[in-house]
Amino acid sequence: MATSVKPTLFQRLLLWRETHVSEKQMLLVLSFLVGIFTAVAALLLKTLIHLIERFLTDNFDSDGANWLYLLYPVVGILLTMLFIRYIVRDDISHGVTRILYAISQKKARIKRHNMVTSVIASAITIGFGGSVGAEAPIVLTGSAIGSNLGRLFKLDHKKLMLLVGCGAAGAVAGIFKAPIAGLVFTIEVLMIDLTMASLLPLLVSCITAATVSYIFTGTEAMFKFNMDHAFAMERIPHVILLGVICGLVSLYFTRAMNACENMFRHFSQNPYIKLLIGGVILSILIFIFPPLYGEGYSTIELLLNGSAEEEWNTVMNNSLFYGLGDVLILYLVLIITFKVFASSATNGGGGCGGIFAPSLFLGCITGFVWARVCNMAAVGNIMLTEKNFALLGMAGLMSGVMHAPLTGIFLIAELTGGYDLFLPLMITSVVAYLTIVVFEPHSIYSMRLAKKGELLTHHKDRTVLTLMKVESVVETNFETVDPDMDLGQLVNVISRAKRNIFPVVGGDGVLLGVVQMDDIRNIMFRQELYHRFTVSRFMTAAPCRLSINDSMEVIMRKFDETNAWNLPVDDADGKYMGFVSKSKVFATYRQVLVDFSED
Numbered sequence: 001m002a003t004s005v006k007p008t009l010f011q012r013l014l015l016w017r018e019t020h021v022s023e024k025q026m027l028l029v030l031s032f033l034v035g036i037f038t039a040v041a042a043l044l045l046k047t048l049i050h051l052i053e054r055f056l057t058d059n060f061d062s063d064g065a066n067w068l069y070l071l072y073p074v075v076g077i078l079l080t081m082l083f084i085r086y087i088v089r090d091d092i093s094h095g096v097t098r099i100l101y102a103i104s105q106k107k108a109r110i111k112r113h114n115m116v117t118s119v120i121a122s123a124i125t126i127g128f129g130g131s132v133g134a135e136a137p138i139v140l141t142g143s144a145i146g147s148n149l150g151r152l153f154k155l156d157h158k159k160l161m162l163l164v165g166c167g168a169a170g171a172v173a174g175i176f177k178a179p180i181a182g183l184v185f186t187i188e189v190l191m192i193d194l195t196m197a198s199l200l201p202l203l204v205s206c207i208t209a210a211t212v213s214y215i216f217t218g219t220e221a222m223f224k225f226n227m228d229h230a231f232a233m234e235r236i237p238h239v240i241l242l243g244v245i246c247g248l249v250s251l252y253f254t255r256a257m258n259a260c261e262n263m264f265r266h267f268s269q270n271p272y273i274k275l276l277i278g279g280v281i282l283s284i285l286i287f288i289f290p291p292l293y294g295e296g297y298s299t300i301e302l303l304l305n306g307s308a309e310e311e312w313n314t315v316m317n318n319s320l321f322y323g324l325g326d327v328l329i330l331y332l333v334l335i336i337t338f339k340v341f342a343s344s345a346t347n348g349g350g351g352c353g354g355i356f357a358p359s360l361f362l363g364c365i366t367g368f369v370w371a372r373v374c375n376m377a378a379v380g381n382i383m384l385t386e387k388n389f390a391l392l393g394m395a396g397l398m399s400g401v402m403h404a405p406l407t408g409i410f411l412i413a414e415l416t417g418g419y420d421l422f423l424p425l426m427i428t429s430v431v432a433y434l435t436i437v438v439f440e441p442h443s444i445y446s447m448r449l450a451k452k453g454e455l456l457t458h459h460k461d462r463t464v465l466t467l468m469k470v471e472s473v474v475e476t477n478f479e480t481v482d483p484d485m486d487l488g489q490l491v492n493v494i495s496r497a498k499r500n501i502f503p504v505v506g507g508d509g510v511l512l513g514v515v516q517m518d519d520i521r522n523i524m525f526r527q528e529l530y531h532r533f534t535v536s537r538f539m540t541a542a543p544c545r546l547s548i549n550d551s552m553e554v555i556m557r558k559f560d561e562t563n564a565w566n567l568p569v570d571d572a573d574g575k576y577m578g579f580v581s582k583s584k585v586f587a588t589y590r591q592v593l594v595d596f597s598e599d
Contacts, residue, residue, distance in 0.1 A: 079124050271350055
């Protein structure tokens with residue numbers, strides 16, 4: 001007699017939840033937990049980075065070059081590469097891009113190890129000097145927490161997608177103490193549609209994560225900013241021009257980073273060559289320009305709060321340029337130029353980090369340099385406040401690089417408490433975004449997926465097509481025929497078929513053509529012709545062939561071009577698989593649209 005297996009405690013909990021807790025209530029509970037866990041992960045990551053950086057650089061001389069800058073970045077990238085290669089054994093780079101891919105292609109499923117591995121890898125990389133940010137890794141960590149917590153409680157794909165968004169929103173809110181920015185980032189960058197069903201869980205995660213950060217680090221803004229001079233309306237032309245400059249710098253950053261990544265991709269088979277190239281480039285750049293070490297937040301703090309030449313000149317401490325205050329602007333322009341190579345070398349060499357911090361860093365310097373140059377040239381006889389424009393530049397670069405003007409506006413306002421500059425923040429962000437979209441329709445995060453047709457967007461039709469899989473619309477209940485069959489054998493196949501199209505397949509499995517029943521209807525009952533004609537006599541070429549690797553957008557375009565109702569599909573090896581019909585596509589489209597849009 002078989003013994004019954006008692007359910008575990010967790011299984012009993014799941015059963016109780018299904019009976020007593022509704023889906024909406026459970027989603028709110030999980031979004032609350034996601035907010036707590038992501039904030040703790042963010043605090044842990046920031047603490048690890050600061051501990052490593054302080055341990056390595058506290059004894060550096062401020063009045064000259066420090067040769068250990070040539071060693072630390074290489075060691076950091078090496079340790080990160082070994083950790084990823086031999087312990088993680090998975091690609092954990094491009095955190096936000098991986099989230100976008102998981103949402104659109106993997107039903108919001110993110111691997112469990114991402115809840116921990118990105119924190120460890122990025123802490124090592126940045127602590128040892130990697131010129132990247134901690135935000136993208138923590139966003140991936142938060143999304144992984146949301147995904148795996150949802151899977152643990154057996155939630156469906158749509159709710160998993162929302163919890164992934166909650167994790168990302170909570171991560172941004174927790175690491176920056178910016179709840180509104182976390183919400184806006186998820187909507188703008190991750191393309192999570194804002195409905196009443198999604199708004200409340202996202203808000204719960206953001207508020208919870210920010211509150212946890214407030215408890216442990218205080219309620220002050222991340223960057224202390226005191227506006228010494230109120231913004232005057234006559235400075236608006238300078239703000240507009242700053243937006244254009246930020247858009248162009250964003251374009252340079254995006255294009256240069258993609259070019260560098262493509263270069264490193266050529267050495268993907270040999271990680272040690274990548275380490276050598278990336279490590280050497282990064283070490284030399286940090287040795288010459290120490291502000292490129294790590295996230296660069298100390299430089300941002302300095303430019304936002306400095307008020308005199310002596311303070312601003314300290315940005316050249318620890319370097320060969322120490323004491324050369326006359327070349328400050330040239331020094332900062334060179335940093336703007338080379339920051340993208342330092343960030344690319346960090347990730348390309350095997351490190352782990354994101355472009356949040358580089359965007360803020362570059363924007364701050366760009367705004368400061370623009371204001372200083374205008375003051376030196378006495379443009380319009382109006383003196384610009386450098387620290388105000390440094391703040392505006394941060395919003396402009398973030399809006400341009402990420403194609404997220406709202407995120408740029410609210411993040412900088414919350415990061416600095418600079419709400420008095422809200423109007424110029426909006427102008428700079430919008431102008432920067434409008435400038436870069438003229439040249440680049442997709443953000444640095446999404447362009448890789450957009451090229452493959454795997455990107456979710458706020459365009460509902462395209463999003464639904466992206467969520468649809470070719471495999472789900474392929475029909476295989478077509479009776480295949482051989483080209484050498486005679487008419488009698490073909491009629492025998494027709495007698496048991498349920499479709500009126502008959503694919504003609506060769507011995508190697510390749511589709512040779514199709515036979516339409518309409519083409520033989522007038523002779524199919526004339527038995528005297530059964531042995532006179534073969535299938536090859538009635539075979540016609542298919543109007544077009546689809547590949548199993550085609551995106552649904554490509555497939556719909558081919559249907560429109562051919563006006564066909566059914567099109568054959570080949571597998572990756574060019575062998576016949578089946579047919580896709582318009583009716584099947586439309587039925588699947590309607591179902592996915594209902595699932596995607598339903599509150």
